[in-house]
Amino acid sequence: MDAIKKKMQAMKLEKDNAMDRAQMCEQQAKDANLRAEKAEEEARSLQKKIQQIENELDQTQEQLMQVNAKLEEKDKALQNVSVDQIILIISCEGPTGAPVAGFTLTICHA
Incomplete structure (x- = not known):
């Protein structure tokens, strides 16, 4: 009879240990699924x-x-106008020696 009781206690302990392992594995699976869902959300x-x-x-x-196309157009336009073709004359005094406000712009085409 003692042998049967010991065998029953051993089997109960084995069952309890197996249940604990099963619960632990289920929790690990839930945790892994949660991490996978978070990773998928982050990936999306x-x-x-x-x-x-x-x-x-x-x-x-x-x-x-x-912008590069516009720059090319402006660059081509600038190449068509040389520095020698533009003369800027700023006059500070008029014929009477009095200061003149403004300036005169003369553009000469070669």
Whole structure:
């Protein structure tokens, strides 16, 4: 009879230990699932940010192309006008020696 009681106690202890391990494993699984959900949410958030940054990059590159095209136009226009063609005359005194407000701009075409 003692042998049966000892065997029953051993089996009960083994069952309790198995239940404890099962509960611990279930909790670890829940924790792992929670971490996985958080990681997936963060990945979605980062993917959204990447998409926004890519869109901003595309817009900025388009603006850069437009500005570069305008700069090229202005540069070509500037090349057509040389420094020798523009003469700026600033007059500080009039014919009577009195100060004259303003200035005279003369553009000569070669």
